[in-house]
Amino acid sequence: MQIARSASSSSSSSSSSSSFPARNATTFARYQPLRQSFTRYKKNELLREIFFSAEERRGRGNSARTQKRFSSSASASASSSKTEQQKQKAVLLLTKQEQSNETDDRKEFPIDARTEFEPTIGIETHVQLLTKTKAFCACAYVYGERQNTLVCPICLGHPGTYPKLAEDCVLKAVQIGLALSCDINERSKFDRKQYFYPDLPKGYQISQFDEPLCEHGSLKVQIPVEEGGGECVIGITRAHLEEDAGKLNHVGGSGNVSTATHSLADYNRAGVALLEIVTEPDFKNGKEVAAYGQELRRIVRYLKASDGNLNEGSMRCDVNVSVKPVGRKRFGTKVEVKNMNSFNAMARAIDFEIERQEKLYKAGRGEEIVQETRTWDDQNQCTVSMRKKEGLADYRYFPEPDLNPLVCTKKFVERVRKEMPELPNEIRERFKKLGLPNGDIQVLIEDENLVKFYDEILQSSSSSSKSSSSEEDEEGKDNNNNKKKKVNIARQVANWLTNDLLAFVKTEKLDSAFDLKLKPKEIYEFCLLIETNEISGKIGKDILPELLKNGGSARALVDEKNLSQISSKEEILKICKTVLSENKSQLEDYRKGKTKLKAFFVGKCLALSGGRLNPSITDEILMSLLNAESNSDDDSDTIIK
Numbered sequence: 001m002q003i004a005r006s007a008s009s010s011s012s013s014s015s016s017s018s019s020f021p022a023r024n025a026t027t028f029a030r031y032q033p034l035r036q037s038f039t040r041y042k043k044n045e046l047l048r049e050i051f052f053s054a055e056e057r058r059g060r061g062n063s064a065r066t067q068k069r070f071s072s073s074a075s076a077s078a079s080s081s082k083t084e085q086q087k088q089k090a091v092l093l094l095t096k097q098e099q100s101n102e103t104d105d106r107k108e109f110p111i112d113a114r115t116e117f118e119p120t121i122g123i124e125t126h127v128q129l130l131t132k133t134k135a136f137c138a139c140a141y142v143y144g145e146r147q148n149t150l151v152c153p154i155c156l157g158h159p160g161t162y163p164k165l166a167e168d169c170v171l172k173a174v175q176i177g178l179a180l181s182c183d184i185n186e187r188s189k190f191d192r193k194q195y196f197y198p199d200l201p202k203g204y205q206i207s208q209f210d211e212p213l214c215e216h217g218s219l220k221v222q223i224p225v226e227e228g229g230g231e232c233v234i235g236i237t238r239a240h241l242e243e244d245a246g247k248l249n250h251v252g253g254s255g256n257v258s259t260a261t262h263s264l265a266d267y268n269r270a271g272v273a274l275l276e277i278v279t280e281p282d283f284k285n286g287k288e289v290a291a292y293g294q295e296l297r298r299i300v301r302y303l304k305a306s307d308g309n310l311n312e313g314s315m316r317c318d319v320n321v322s323v324k325p326v327g328r329k330r331f332g333t334k335v336e337v338k339n340m341n342s343f344n345a346m347a348r349a350i351d352f353e354i355e356r357q358e359k360l361y362k363a364g365r366g367e368e369i370v371q372e373t374r375t376w377d378d379q380n381q382c383t384v385s386m387r388k389k390e391g392l393a394d395y396r397y398f399p400e401p402d403l404n405p406l407v408c409t410k411k412f413v414e415r416v417r418k419e420m421p422e423l424p425n426e427i428r429e430r431f432k433k434l435g436l437p438n439g440d441i442q443v444l445i446e447d448e449n450l451v452k453f454y455d456e457i458l459q460s461s462s463s464s465s466k467s468s469s470s471e472e473d474e475e476g477k478d479n480n481n482n483k484k485k486k487v488n489i490a491r492q493v494a495n496w497l498t499n500d501l502l503a504f505v506k507t508e509k510l511d512s513a514f515d516l517k518l519k520p521k522e523i524y525e526f527c528l529l530i531e532t533n534e535i536s537g538k539i540g541k542d543i544l545p546e547l548l549k550n551g552g553s554a555r556a557l558v559d560e561k562n563l564s565q566i567s568s569k570e571e572i573l574k575i576c577k578t579v580l581s582e583n584k585s586q587l588e589d590y591r592k593g594k595t596k597l598k599a600f601f602v603g604k605c606l607a608l609s610g611g612r613l614n615p616s617i618t619d620e621i622l623m624s625l626l627n628a629e630s631n632s633d634d635d636s637d638t639i640i641k
Ligand SMILES: [Zn+2]
Pocket: 134, 137, 138, 139, 150, 151, 152, 153, 154, 155, 156, 271
């Protein structure tokens, strides 16, 4: 399907109909009166604003409520003249209120170079749901499939077709909603969001407007260790179901919309189920936004509700950023930033945008901040204006007449809740209880398979530690000791898995740790040998490459190579004495006060034993020997017991 680009067709408000003769002309003629009646109320930014900027709602207080009331009456009967009058009244009220707010703020908040600013950041994320079919027809969707092969009369919007909601979409949406601690509304409904764009075959999008599926959620987000750590809680305003649009491929020129000679429409993606997740403006900086995006992606991946691939567009984040002087009630002009293809880029784009707006305000050029969509230029590390918003589009929402309201019974929601897998935050808590350091938890949690592999290694303990635990019982060791041992082995395993083993998986380009020749049980045995001091960590590092290459028992390899750690006091004493007698001048220096020489003796002992000495016993014996003929009794304090 080829669409001529003789006229600008980048916006729904384009009045030129020359490139879309028949359909566009009639469509435009029919909507002309409606369009006029709505442009009068653009000042209100009407319905869209009410839902898509929680920040403004908070800031405006009463006026937001006026707006909300007004909006519901507007959608109920747009033609009623009584409502028209009410609308006009509301517009006047709002305008006056805004004007007075503005003058108050200016008096109270003169901005100069020292003024401190605070940002207001909110995110809208579109998550493509991983369902068998599109949202309202039986077409499947596969990314990258040949253009216009995954379409049918329903998703192409042919006259006389009816949408039918796929249950799968609701299930996935409810799962994500529950993972975000949202209330799942028993009743929600679908609405038509009207706008004309060549990749939207029906001329409207089925979405949810005033009765969304999920509302009032929150998400606890961990800031990565390398970003300083910590956590923040982000409010989730709502999450609603909708359908995706198709895709335009711009041809000719430099391949972007402004220089292309024509565009090719691919409708494969049209009608694919999306969940749009809208946050409260709770973020303080780009770091938190990136961490939120990453956590959201982990959740949808753990749920298998989406593949969360940013570069394939199955997860798309639009960020709204504004800044205002600290303490001022009125919010600054909101700028939307799009097209960030990594979370890292997202963090940098937001921090750039905050700085840009602050600088403009401080330079007295605040008016240059306009409501617009900006895009992130990764090469030049800055945001660039994409398009200005000349008054917001109004989408003339009305209830979708071809779909019944969606009813999610409590029973259904509870069933979904019961079948939810363990989510990242729950796993974090579990690993914290095991005593794992935050850095290791962060690495493990990034990959659901790695978590499974780790759990499997620890589970091997129940079979292989039977013998050792019975020994402990005989020795009468208490539970505490047992627990401590478990904690240590858990840490030991996490440490080896997240470092050496994962590095091996990456360099060998294995799909997952499950493809390692060294099986979970054998890894447990290896870690246990180190934890119980049968081999030192250094010997462990030495033999690991061979184990990874061939798999097999670490104990067998240790026995075969005679690498087990020397823990016998007599044997260690013998080695230490030999070293001391071979290095008499250093011993003299040591006893004269050159205590730094201890490291020299430790090194000599290790070399003599092939690195097999038990470190703590060796330390104890070596110290007692070194200080044995020393004059001062105080030195005995340094003996490690
Ligand atoms: Zn279809």
